[in-house]
Amino acid sequence: MGGTMKESSHAIHLAPWLHVVTSSGGVPLGELLPFTGSTYVARLDGREMSDDMSTFQQFEEALKFPSYFGWNWNALHDCLRDLQWLASDHHVLIIESAEHALSGDSEARRELLACLWRSGLGWSFVKRPEGVTLSRLSVVLSCEEGSIHGLVEAVQESQETSAS
Numbered sequence: 001m002g003g004t005m006k007e008s009s010h011a012i013h014l015a016p017w018l019h020v021v022t023s024s025g026g027v028p029l030g031e032l033l034p035f036t037g038s039t040y041v042a043r044l045d046g047r048e049m050s051d052d053m054s055t056f057q058q059f060e061e062a063l064k065f066p067s068y069f070g071w072n073w074n075a076l077h078d079c080l081r082d083l084q085w086l087a088s089d090h091h092v093l094i095i096e097s098a099e100h101a102l103s104g105d106s107e108a109r110r111e112l113l114a115c116l117w118r119s120g121l122g123w124s125f126v127k128r129p130e131g132v133t134l135s136r137l138s139v140v141l142s143c144e145e146g147s148i149h150g151l152v153e154a155v156q157e158s159q160e161t162s163a164s
Contacts, residue, residue, distance in 0.1 A: 010145070012152050017120025017135035020152050022145040023096070037089030044094065046101035046143075052108050055101065063093075073111045080119035080137070091123075094140045099147035113158035116141075 010025020042062035049055040056071050064086065065079050083091055093116075095101060102109040116139045123137035143151050 010148075012148060014152065014155060015117075015120065015124075015135075016133045017124055017137055018117060018139045018141070018155065020098075020141045020143065020148055020155065022148055023142055024145065038087070039090040039092060040083075040086045040088035041092045041094065043096060046095050046097040046099065049095075049101040049112075051102070051105065055108070055112060073115060077115045077119060080115065081122050083137070089136065091137045092140065093137065094142060096142045097144075098141035099143040099151055109154060110158045113155050117155065117159060 011019060011021040013019050044058045044062050048058055052073075053071070056069075056076060059065065059076060059079070060069055063079065063083065066085055069075055069079055102112055120135055120137050120139050124133055124135040126132070127134050141151055141155075
């Protein structure tokens with residue numbers, strides 16, 4: 001996978017742009033928010049993502065997608081790579097109850113997780129001279145404590161699938 005995994009009891013940091021946390025855990029603000037600039041925070045509910053269309057609806061409403069959004073996985077990725085219509089320098093995307101997102105459709109779930117990973121990667125950059133990878137898009141997948149490792153595995157599997 002593309003990042004170094006750091007793990008604590010309530011949070012697993014898969015990459016500078018993707019974090020899986022328990023609902024009682026969290027991500028240090030320094031890993032989410034930039035030192036300067038404006039930040040747009042969008043909160044989505046995984047329990048409301050039962051199928052493709054309801055998932056796209058959550059993203060469209062939370063991120064104020066433009067009218068040309070195509071309501072498919074490629075269009076979701078295109079919009080997440082762009083986000084220029086949001087007047088902000090940085091973006092934080094929080095999916096609460098992420099373990100419920102598309103839980104009945106493993107293929108769509110892989111598509112979603114791969115899309116989130118690729119989008120965060122696309123917004124990432126290396127800060128010089130420190131050589132630290134940062135991202136202008138941070139994704140936080142929040143879940144119940146018993147679901148954290150399963151969600152991490154699902155993200156990792158989505159990377160293997162999208163790489164092949």
